[in-house]
Amino acid sequence: MIITEKQRYTIGILVQNVPGVLARIVGLFSGRGYNIETITAAETHEPGLTRITLVTTGDERVLSQIIKQLNKLINIIKVYDFAETEFVDREMALIKVRAEQATRAEVLRIVDIFRAKVVDVSPHFYTLEVTGNEGKINAVLELLGQIGIVEVARTGKAALARSKKH
């Protein structure tokens, strides 16, 4: 048996938007001992269809089982294995950061550099919206961490396969 290294994988799942579909997916992961790092789900432009993006860790064997097991679920229409195809992905984070007299300018500089947005302002805090890939969000969090983060809400990754080049 070849055991390969554990890696992070991104999987796209197109599902019928019926009651319990998310429970079936999440239950499959917990029941079989697979890991979910992030999961996002929302309806697509087509009524009745939901797209889920899920990030998991495991070796190649685990990934292959995950894809096959997901495909067995009746309400799942298509599974996109992004280990096989190129894809674009984005994540959004809301970050509430301490913004006192002395640090406000630095916060705004970081907002500027990372093309983030200030979405809420109060006497002592700014709430920022940052969109980007995971690396960018982590970088922002690291820099703001030195100033003082109060709360963070991250959406987790949303991903789509790149269109085929002609």
Add this chain to the structure above:
Amino acid sequence: MKMKGSQIFFECLKKEGVEVIFGFPGGAVLDIYHEMPKHDIRHILVRHEQGAAHMADGYARSSGRVGVCLVTSGPGATNTVTGIATAYMDSVPMVVFTGQVPTPLIGDDAFQEVDIIGITRPCTKHSYLVRNINDLQTVIREAFYLARTGRPGPVVVDLPKDVIQAQTEFKYPKKVDLPGYHPTLEAHSGQVKRAHDILKKSKAPVIFAGGGIIISESTRELMKIANLLQAPVTCSLMGLGGFPAGVTDSDGRRRPNPLWLGMVGMHGTYQANMAISHADVIFGVGVRFDDRVTGKISEFAPKARIIHIDVDPSSISKNVDVDVPIVGDCKNALQQLIRFCEAEPIENQAAARRPWLEQIDKWRKDHPLTYSKDCEVIKPQYVIEKICEMTGGNAIITTEVGQHQMWTAQFYEFDRPRTLLTSGGLGTMGYGFPAAIGAQMAFPDKLVIDIAGDGSIQMNIQELCTAVCNDIPVKVAILNNKYLGLPRQWQELFYEKNYTGSCLEGSPDFVKLAESYGAVGLRAVKPEEVEPVLREAFRIKKPVLMDFVVSREEGVYPIVPPGKSITEMLLA
């Protein structure tokens, strides 16, 4: 014309060709029971809902048709869970209808409310909560379709009481629309060709067949392939009967099938385990490479390239790395392979395999399945050999789980598919007796025998009442050693003879118990009584419980200690 949900329920079942329902009523399903007498569908009233699920399972496994059970909400539903999980592990087509509290009460912890869809999600192929009367017929249509197609499995349909009471137009859908469900049945011909290229050059192939052979009804194809390739065949527990252990000569005499190795795995035959371990090609057909078969996975079939056909892609390369995966229905894949094989002259194949078959024959002669005969006490293996001999392999055999199950797999020679019904995957004690009742409903004229232990039989003994009340003449042969035999054997071999919890003294007098239910009870305590008791039981057209008082500390051999390679067999 508008119909009530309860009537639509029966109209749908009729469209699906359902002839029998195994069930137990309760508040949530009383509308269905109220409607039932108007329809020509037989209802078998069980004494415990687990029994209903196993009966539907036994009906399905023996006939290939979808088994149906109907239970009420709450405890009625939860009592079926073991039966559903049993069917799921062994890919049995079954539809379980559960009652549910009225939709406005769902989520309020109403009386007898349970989230049965949530509870059964991991052990069903699919499940439905019908929230709207207009969905009822579509859901039932889909449930039956899903249960029997692709890799079959149990489907749960949860029916809230108000939905069953509501009305709508009945129009049974002609087609199902399941955009996410497209099982691959047609095997990829390129892959089949690759498999053939490897098989024809192989010097030491082994065909390893499982329950998929029986589900896809490919016994003929398997026999043909084995013959064309002159390759020996072994089966998992679930595959027994899928390849004949014996063949009938032109003069009508049965002789052992020279290509048959017996079962493989933890209690497999010496020749099967040795053949797998020395093979250069393993050709898996409708199997899962379950841990009870492979033993220590890193030492399983160390020299072999592996070809694997399965209708479920997730069974392939799950436990062992496969060199040639073939996704598809076993029958389709084997038919394609036969066409490739037929292009090769069979004489060449026979010559190429001769040394391998000779080696296997040597293994077979070195360590045949055996047990020490005794003229004072009944040996459990002897009872099974007698049942096999006296039925000529023409009975449907069910088993519970434990030593008697393994002895049945070893000492009963299965020649035909669907003649062994046993809980292979989940290993459910209490399965065999209700499964036998289900099988007898599918085949009223056949001899159906549950081979049981004194432990297992007590897990669903209440169904004796069901058998008696409905004139279902199943036979039960209890191999009574007053122990939970397999745990006791493991404790003897691997747990310092610490027999905690495995002694079963204090069980009821099974003969009197049978009689109090209105069945016939028979007992044998000496070897010479075995045959007369069996003959009497087979003659009586009533349910019969036979109590064979057997030698207490008999072990199942060979046994591969857990975690060891399958070549490391303890032979006695």
